[in-house]
Amino acid sequence: MSAAPLGMTGELARRWERSRLYLWVPLGLFMLFTLVPFYWMIVFAFRPDGSTHPYPWPVTLANFKLVWNVLGFGVFFKNSVLVGVGTLVGVNVISALSGYALARFSFRGRGFLVVGLLCTQFVPGVMLLIPLFIIFRHLGLIDNLVALVIADTVFQLPLTTLLMSGFIRSVPVELEEAAMVDGCSRLKAFRAVTLPLLRPAFVAIGSFAFVGSWNNFLFALIFMNSQDHFTLPVGLDYTIGEFSVNFGALAAGGVLAAVPVVLVFAVVQRYLVQGLTVGAIKG
Template identity: 65%
Template sequence: MMTTQTTGRTLDRPALPEPVRLPRRRHRRRSAQRVARWQIYVPLGLYLLFTLVPFYWMLVFAVRPRGSDSLLPWPITLENFDTVWNGLGFGIFFQNSLMVGVASLIATTVIALSGGYALARYNFRGRQLFMIAMLCTQFIPGAMMLIPLFEIFRTLGLVNTLWSLVIAETVFQLPLSLILISGFIRNIPMELEEAAWVDGCSRLRGFFAVVLPMLRPALVAVGSFAFIHSWNNFLFALMFVSEQEKFTVPVGLAYTLGEFSVDFGALAAGGVVAALPVVLVFAVIQRYLVQGMSAGAVKG
């Protein structure tokens, strides 16, 4: 049996190769991120500047004194808002627009919810043709329907009433609302409703207990679009309503323009009053709006 003997001297070990230095990818990555941020922030900043400058000028004209040409609104005055709200009757216009917007929101949401559920859960003959017809109605301008709608409202005795605006707004908002809600309901698994039926729920009770709570983003998106469209609509309110006490905010803004002169301060103050509810609505519902639009646009 062979044995190895150790001596007092140390064995020479071969030198280890030096570690290979990799290129500085971290620095390159940081520079790439900086370039990417620059490419994103600069276009967004320009777009934001282009969008906010008109609003800034409107606010400046609304709060600066008459005859002033300062770029900064100082000293601030609320005289123009008092003229618009009390002198021109914008309080009544604001109330009329709010009534029409809320009524259109409720009617559009309820009808679209029932119709969207039927389109999503029931298979019937002509369903695809009906969906195509709903899409085709979006290509029809509202101005082409003014004379037929006016004749219908005149026959029903609804001319010069706010109900004519509610009906017209609801009819024009329903096609898109039906498509959005039906697409959202298709993404909700049918097994959830079937489980509720097994537990003893009827179809209606299962809808309210299972489906309706999951439709909050879609309902917010549909309702907000219906409200904002009815709030900003000028054509229907101009054609179907003739009495001043029934004007809405867009028509009231148009009547601030005189024949030979324009009160820019009052016009700007009215624009601020008209834009404030829309801005508040978008600020509250923005997180639901994107979710509802994206979910309703995907086919389940």
């Protein structure tokens, strides 16, 4: 990346090299492209109705009061948290169980299972909307948040299972064996030795699961009927349709939907690059 543009020679090329403009200019453009849209939403959310200033001043919380109390975002927010936490727990527990089996045992059908899990990535939720709707209707779970927890969990599990089994493999099996020699059962050895070492795995996978469920739109749109069971994305879609004039309210709803995932993202973003790197090196 550090080559001087064609035709630049001598002093000019050295100055170009030293200024590192070839780095800062594109980076600045990427930053603008990423951050201006966020900034613009924040401006809309915090400035008073009717203001056209390109900055949120004077600051008002009127938009937030409106969406939280009147438009039902308080309820949507609560529903999103419930479904997100349910999915987080379900995904972590089930992928720890099955990830351990994949990492520590050799058994018949193991390869078939791994291939099967990868194949599910080509069968995404949109394509299964119709049969899933029918299944949940049979189970009496339409307009019930449990349906969302199940659906969100299922579609996260294949990858989180494989990811968790990778994390478990990276904990030396000798540690567990040593504990078992000392008289631990396999379960106790896992709980006392491996589990504490898997904390980063639970944080990373839990965050993925939470963000995935927090952002899921179509399942909530189709499986939930009453406004009491809407999640934030459905609430936003509803606001886009109903109140297309009230941009302040729309932006405030958007900020409410953005804050939790951005916070979670701030926690996991260092795992994102590092986690992937570890996996890549091992191959």
